[in-house]
Amino acid sequence: MKRLFSVALGILTAIGGFVDIGDLVTNAVVGSRFGLGLVWVVLVGVVGICVFAQMSGRVAAVSGRATFEIIRERLGPRAGLANLAASFLINLLTLTAEIGGVALALQLATSVDPLLWIPVVAFGVWVVVWRARFALLENVTGLLGLTLLVFAVALFMLAPDWGQLAGQALQPGPPQGEPIATYWFFAVALFGAAMTPYEVFFFSSGAIEERWTVKDLATSRLNVLVGFPLGGLLSVAIAACAAVVLLPASIDVTSLSQVVLPVAQAGGKVALAFVIVGILAATFGAALETTLSSGYTLAQYFGWSWGKFRRPAKAARFHLSMIICLFIAIAILATGVDPILVTEYSVVFSAVALPLTYLPILIIANDREYMGDHVNGRAMNFLGSVYLVIILVAALAAIPLLIITGAGA
Amino acid sequence: MILSDLLGSDVLGADGRRLGSLLDVRLEMSGTPRQLLADLEVVGLLVSPRGRISTWGFERRGADAPAIIARPQRWLHRGTFLVDWRDVAVVEAGRVTLREGAEHLDPMLPSAPRSQ
Amino acid sequence: MNDHRRPAGRVLDAHLHLLDRQLLDRDGLPVTTVDDLELDGIEPGASIDPDAPAPKVTAILTGPDLATRIFGGRPPSSRRVRIPWELVTDVGTAIRLGVAGASLDATWAERWVSEHIIGRIPGGRHDPE
Numbered sequence: 001m002k003r004l005f006s007v008a009l010g011i012l013t014a015i016g017g018f019v020d021i022g023d024l025v026t027n028a029v030v031g032s033r034f035g036l037g038l039v040w041v042v043l044v045g046v047v048g049i050c051v052f053a054q055m056s057g058r059v060a061a062v063s064g065r066a067t068f069e070i071i072r073e074r075l076g077p078r079a080g081l082a083n084l085a086a087s088f089l090i091n092l093l094t095l096t097a098e099i100g101g102v103a104l105a106l107q108l109a110t111s112v113d114p115l116l117w118i119p120v121v122a123f124g125v126w127v128v129v130w131r132a133r134f135a136l137l138e139n140v141t142g143l144l145g146l147t148l149l150v151f152a153v154a155l156f157m158l159a160p161d162w163g164q165l166a167g168q169a170l171q172p173g174p175p176q177g178e179p180i181a182t183y184w185f186f187a188v189a190l191f192g193a194a195m196t197p198y199e200v201f202f203f204s205s206g207a208i209e210e211r212w213t214v215k216d217l218a219t220s221r222l223n224v225l226v227g228f229p230l231g232g233l234l235s236v237a238i239a240a241c242a243a244v245v246l247l248p249a250s251i252d253v254t255s256l257s258q259v260v261l262p263v264a265q266a267g268g269k270v271a272l273a274f275v276i277v278g279i280l281a282a283t284f285g286a287a288l289e290t291t292l293s294s295g296y297t298l299a300q301y302f303g304w305s306w307g308k309f310r311r312p313a314k315a316a317r318f319h320l321s322m323i324i325c326l327f328i329a330i331a332i333l334a335t336g337v338d339p340i341l342v343t344e345y346s347v348v349f350s351a352v353a354l355p356l357t358y359l360p361i362l363i364i365a366n367d368r369e370y371m372g373d374h375v376n377g378r379a380m381n382f383l384g385s386v387y388l389v390i391i392l393v394a395a396l397a398a399i400p401l402l403i404i405t406g407a408g409a
Numbered sequence: 410m411i412l413s414d415l416l417g418s419d420v421l422g423a424d425g426r427r428l429g430s431l432l433d434v435r436l437e438m439s440g441t442p443r444q445l446l447a448d449l450e451v452v453g454l455l456v457s458p459r460g461r462i463s464t465w466g467f468e469r470r471g472a473d474a475p476a477i478i479a480r481p482q483r484w485l486h487r488g489t490f491l492v493d494w495r496d497v498a499v500v501e502a503g504r505v506t507l508r509e510g511a512e513h514l515d516p517m518l519p520s521a522p523r524s525q
Numbered sequence: 526m527n528d529h530r531r532p533a534g535r536v537l538d539a540h541l542h543l544l545d546r547q548l549l550d551r552d553g554l555p556v557t558t559v560d561d562l563e564l565d566g567i568e569p570g571a572s573i574d575p576d577a578p579a580p581k582v583t584a585i586l587t588g589p590d591l592a593t594r595i596f597g598g599r600p601p602s603s604r605r606v607r608i609p610w611e612l613v614t615d616v617g618t619a620i621r622l623g624v625a626g627a628s629l630d631a632t633w634a635e636r637w638v639s640e641h642i643i644g645r646i647p648g649g650r651h652d653p654e
Contacts, residue, residue, distance in 0.1 A: 063618045065547070072558060073545045076464055077595045080545075130646075133653045303547050303558030303587075305626075305635060312649045314554065316639035319649075359478070363465055366474045368520075369542075370618050376474065385477040410569065411586060412539050412562040413594050433541055434564075439534035440581055445614045445623055447534055449582040451564065455538065466541045494579055499572045508575075519536055 005135075006219055008142035009206045010053075010227025012285050015145045017049060017199045018042075018231030019238070020094060020286035021101025021256075022343030024279065026193065027235050028259040029408075030186050031242030032251060034175060035168035039236055041187045045194025046232035048387045050224050052358050055365040055376065055384065056200040057220035060207035063370040067204040067361060068300035070370075074360035083356035084301045086349040087197050091294045093346045094198070096329040098287035099125065100339025104256045105279045118333050122326045125287050129322055134209040134308045141285030146230075148278035151237040154266035160244040168243065185401040185408045188394050192350040194232070195391065197357040198293040205296040209309050214374065241266075256340075295322040344407050351395040358384075358391055414502070420456045423498065423509040429458040431505055435491060451494050454505065455516055458488045469516045491516045537616060539582075547619040548585065548608070550626035556608075557631045559620060561586040561594065563607065582610050585620075587631050606631050 019027075030038050056067045065073075072080040102121045103114035128137050174183035203223075212220060241262035242253065251258060256279070263275045292308070299306035299318045306318040333339060362384045365376045376384065418431040433455040440448025457463065465478070468486035473479045496511035537543060539562060548556040566580030567573075584607040589600035608622070608631055615621040626632045643649045 065618050069547050073547075074464060076462075076545060077560070077591055081595055131648055131653055136654075299555075300547075301558075302591075303555055305555045308653055310554075311652050312646070313639045313644040316635055316643040319643050320638050362475055363478060366472060368472065381475040385475050388477060410564045410567040410580075411590070412544065412564060413590075415564075415567075416540060434539040436537045436539055436543075436582060437532055437534050438537070439532070440579070443611055445611065446616075449537070449610060450579040451566075451581065452532075452536075452579065464540060464544075466538065469538070469541075495575050497573055499570065500567050501570050518538065519532060 004143070005139050007223045007226045008135075008138040009203065009210065010223030010225075011142040011145065011230060012138045012227075012289060013053070013199050013203045013206070013223075014049075014227040014231030015142070015148075015234075015282045016094075016202065016286040016289035017194055017196050017228070018235040019145070019148055019282045020343075021097050021104070021279075021283045022094065022340060022346075023193050023235060024101075024238065024259055024282070025253060025256065025340050026186070026189060027238040028242040028246070028253040030190065031239030032246035032253050033178060034183065034186065035243040035247055036165055036236075036240060037168050037172050037175065037183070038187055038190060039169045039239070040172050041190045042194065042232050042235050042239075044390070045191050046228050047383070048191075048195050048390065049199060050228050051380065051383045051387055052195070052361055053200055053203050053228065054221060054224045055361050055380070056204040057207050057212070057224060058217060058374060059361065059364050059370065060204040061212040061216050061220055062214055062372065062374045063364075064208065065364075065370070066208050066296065066300055067200050067357070068297045070364045071357060071360045072301050074363055075356060079356060080301060083353055084297055086352035087201070087297055087357065088294060090196065090346045090349045090353060091198055091290045091297065092325055092328060093342050093349075094196075095287060095290040095294065095325060096332045097339040097343045098283045098290060099326075099329050100333050100342070101256075101283035102280060102287060103333075104339070105276060105283055108256060108260070109276050109280075115334075115336075118330060121284075121287070122330050125284070125291055126323065126326055128288060129291055129308070130312060130319070132308075134206065137288055138206070141281050141288060144277060144281030145285050146278075147274045148234050148282055149237075150263060150267065150271050150274040150278060151234060151241055154263040154271055154275075155237055155240050155244065157266040157271075158241070158244050158262065160240075165240060165243065179405070181401060182405045182408055184397070185405040188398050188401055189344075189347050189408070190235075191390075191394050192347050192354065192398065194235075195354060195358075196346075196350065197353045198290055200357065200361065201293045201296050202289045205292070205300075205306075209307055211309070217374070291322050291325060294325045295319070347398050347402060351398040354391045354395050355388070358388060362388060410500070415454075415500070415505070417461055418500075418503050418505050420454065420492075421504060421506045422511070423507060425506075428507070429456040429488075430461045431455070432457045432460070432463050432486070432489065453491045453493050453514070454497065455489060455491055457486045460485045466518070469518050471517070471520060489516045490514060535616075542616065543620070548587075548631075549619050549621050550629075551614075551622060551624055552626075554626050556622065556626040556629060557587040558591075559585050560588065561590040563605075584609050585613075 103117035245262035264272045295318045304317045305315045312319045435453040437452045438447045440450040467482040468489045490513035498508045563584040565583040588606035614623040
């Protein structure tokens with residue numbers, strides 16, 4: 001059990017990247033339209049986030065500096081501000097979507113209108129951010145989020161044609177009737193979600209919250225190697241369930257109830273209960289991750305005091321900015337906008353935020369004045385360089401693809 | 410005077426020819442000893458003939474990893490040199506003029522021990 | 526290199542090693558970032574006496590200097606928030622001061638928010654549970 005708790009940070013971080021409310025729906029949409037034809041993107045994304053999360057965790061443990069501090073330090077105030085603006089908007093849009101998502105999941109469980117749940121959920125997020133110790137929040141949401149593994153169990157219970165699934169996965173490309181641009185739009189969206197920058201902001205700041213030092217480098221590596229592949233596995237399981245049940249029935253996924261349909265079909269009420277708990281925990285966990293990341297990025301750029309290990313009065317602007325973010329999220333949701341649609345547009349801001357986040361991490365991870373003997377090895381630098389190029393290409397392609405395909409419509 | 414007024418200034422030789430841009434100001438903790446640290450004195454200016462800004466320092470440190478960043482940075486800032494502060498004649502807004510015969514010194518930083 | 530140029534103390538490049546770094550107080554509490562540095566001993570436009578003492582860093586600047594570095598322009602010097610360099614105890618991946626952050630002008634906004642908003646919300650002055 002203790003081993004499991006020690007990787008809670010990695011699991012919670014990955015949940016925010018791979019199975020937050022936007023991804024839950026995107027994964028099911030992708031599965032219902034492309035089968036497993038985009039699984040390779042998830043694999044590429046898992047390796048990429050592992051490489052950079054590992055670097056950011058190592059930088060935090062060795063030098064004591066969290067990711068947005070080094071972004072400001074290496075990029076200077078202007079490019080740093082461009083990244084802050086883009087990252088902050090991604091955070092805020094995702095936070096808005098998660099609060100809406102928790103409300104939707106509660107609607108599945110209680111049949112009460114999500115609009116009534118929204119203020120309750122936002123208040124709940126605030127109470128946890130305000131009062132709960134960091135270890136408590138990561139352990140509870142991380143472990144409960146694991147119930148989403150029911151998607152993997154459901155896949156086995158559905159007894160699919162494994163040969164056909166493998167065939168889809170090994171022959172990437174759009175199926176008949178899907179334009180190639182749409183296929184690549186979803187590829188970029190999945191990659192962007194896997195590499196979304198708040199994961200490294202949260203992971204590196206979490207490392208500081210947990211007071212990791214050079215002695216904890218093995219823990220950091222374990223967190224990365226358990227958390228992100230698990231996130232990728234969940235993401236693939238959701239797509240596979242959709243590919244087995246929804247693709248043949250040509251059901252277009254537009255709501256959360258369609259995402260959970262395959263699980264209900266496979267395992268009945270018990271499985272449905274598990275999946276609802278899992279979605280609640282994952283979206284609530286992602287809401288905590290994005291709320292805290294908003295505070296972390298602002299505070300680290302401006303040099304304010306931050307951290308849940310301090311009492312709120314000792315990190316006043318950090319807490320105030322998170323309260324303001326939660327109010328903005330409520331205000332956006334009060335307009336009745338579809339929370340899931342909100343996240344689709346964050347891919348635009350990823351185009352700016354991704355390169356400006358991962359470039360300084362790669363530079364600092366090689367800086368001996370920060371890292372001493374713990375600088376990157378050759379293999380890590382090779383992977384980091386390859387991914388820097390992939391990130392640049394994805395960033396450049398994101399906006400034209402979004403416009404051409406009308407956000408994958 | 411504030412540091413950002415100096416950074417990016419044109420650096421001119423005594424004959425008025427432009428030598429490059431002021432990349433950075435080299436400091437040394439070697440002035441009057443105080444209670445905590447010695448005074449931090451200006452000892453020289455770093456001048457790059459081509460690039461205007463550098464915040465990563467690849468051109469003045471031994472580090473060459475990762476190559477994908479280090480190589481283009483070194484190429485951009487090739488020919489970067491250090492000028493002794495005593496070779497600076499006058500500092501104006503956006504322009505620094507050197508004295509006659511100002512020497513172009515090796516810009517490399519001594520490898521500093523890492524401190525927490 | 527000639528002998529007389531051998532460094533006598535620790536060598537730092539102002540932009541590379543100081544600018545935009547995190548500033549921590551005596552207790553490790555973040556204060557602000559280094560937004561700019563004040564240099565004493567450079568008179569713009571006046572020719573420099575080669576025998577005059579070298580200019581030195583006299584203060585870390587913060588607050589309005591961040592905005593002018595991003596958007597250009599220049600704050601009136603009365604609006605500047607100075608942290609005298611004498612207070613610095615160590616320069617590393619962060620810069621440490623030998624005093625409590627609460628004693629500095631640079632932290633007035635933090636203290637104001639703390640006293641008037643965050644400290645008044647129940648639980649704001651307690652450790653998390």
